[in-house]
Amino acid sequence: MATTFGVVIGVCITVAVAIIILVTQSFSDVHYYEFGFVKSKVTGTVDTSKVWTGGRFWIGPGKTFKVFDSIGQVISLPAATVFAAPDELANGAAAGELGTAVGASLVITISVEIVYFLVEEDLTLLHDEYDVSYHDLMTSSAQAALKDTASKFTLQQFYRDREVVEAELLLGVRKRLGGMCCPINCSAKGTCFDGCIERSSCTKSEKGLFVEARYLQLTDLVIPETIEARNLKTLILTEETAKETFTQQAAVIEKETEQLVEEIVNQAKEVTANSTAQAQLIAARSNADYVQTIEAARKTGLVNLFTSVGLSTVDYKNSFDYLRSLADNSNAHLTVDFDQLITGPTKLP
Incomplete structure (x- = not known):
């Protein structure tokens, strides 16, 4: 038991x-x-x-x-070879705009980092098509999309319009990996692109490879040495031309400055001469007015004097005026009560 x-x-x-x-x-x-x-x-x-x-x-x-x-997965392409459009744009297309280029394409090497995400609602399709071995396919597809998109841009655009080039490369990769379906909540995020199809209307064939590429960064750009040397020479010539232009402009400005200085100096001399002449004129007029005032006062004084002392004849008046003139002369000495030598020098020789 x-x-x-x-x-x-x-x-x-x-x-x-x-x-x-x-x-x-x-x-x-x-x-x-x-x-x-x-x-x-x-x-x-x-x-x-x-x-x-x-x-x-x-x-x-x-x-x-x-x-x-479920997090972002990185596609790293440290040395992707692509073809850039020639620098000469047909139909006068301006730099920074997409246009049709003429001439031979240029082989360049770019370094690109791409971040893509799996789409939760399309994960079943991804599993059924590629199982878990999808990353290599995403890498090769992204590289092919880069080659197709890079051919729209010239080398100068890769240098000068980097943000525009990056945005266009990202769009090309996004369409290749995610198809023509609009990204999830793209209206709120501002990531919708022209021609994208609402996800509710997308078919399986329009979903691409069932992932969403969200970020792309163009990190490096390598061009052939011959092209680099040519561009460097072009830049040097451009700078030398600009230097010569500035030198000529400086010479012209210097001459114009000298001319302005001369004009200002001449104007100053003219103003000075005019002022001196005006001062002399004013002084002469003042002196003339002074003499006129003095003589008028003397005339009036003499008339009053002659009247008060009773000098009425011309001879007496002339004698008085003569004696007054002698008295005003500092070099004359007036002596009274002598019949001869009425006047004489104030100092012995």
């Missing part, structure tokens, strides 16, 4: 342990950076009816998750 009870206890413990093991093995994790499909460990079949995102889930014994990266 004791032996039977022990066997029962052992069986119960074994069953309990088995149940615990089965229950614990029925849980499986999907990390926050992953998508997942439920996969049978026994048959290897994958249930693609539901895409599982980050968390721990009870999916039953003998099952696990087949996971895909």
Whole structure:
């Protein structure tokens, strides 16, 4: 009886342990950076009816998750060879605009970093077409898209309009990897492109490779040494031409400045001479007015004097005026009461 009870206890413990093991093995994790499909460990079949995102889930014994990266995946092309359009644009197309180029294309090497994301709602299609071996296909497809798009731009545009070139390269890669379907929520994010089709109306063939390329950065540009030498020579000639132009302009400005200086100096001399003449004229007029005023006052004074002393004859008046003139002369000495030598020098010789 004791032996039977022990066997029962052992069986119960074994069953309990088995149940615990089965229950614990029925849980499986999907990390926050992953998508997942439920996969049978026994048959290897994958249930693609539901895409599982980050968390721990009870999916039953003998099952696990087949996971895909939900974060951005990088395509690194450190030395992608592409063909740039010739520098001469036909029909007078301006630099920075897309136009039809003439002449031979130029082989250049660019370094590009592309970040793409798996589309959750298209993950089933991606799995059915490529399983988990899709990255190499994305890389080769992106490189082909770069070659097609780069041929629209000249080498000068790669240098001068880098942002425009990057945007156009990204659009080309986006159309190749994601098809013509509009990116998810592109209206809110401002990432819709011309001609894109609403996702609700997209067919499988219009979804490209079922991923979304979001970012592209053109990191480096390598051109043949001969072209680089030619461009450097062109830049040097351009700078020398600009230098010569500035030198000539400086010479012209210097001559014009000298002429302005001469004109200003001449104007100053003219103003000075005119001012001097005006001052002399004013002084002469003032002196004339002074003399006129003095003489008028003297005349008036003499008339009053002659009237007051009773000098009425011309001889007396002339004699008085003569004596007054002698008295005003500092070199004359007036002596009174002598019949001769009325006047004489003030100093002996």
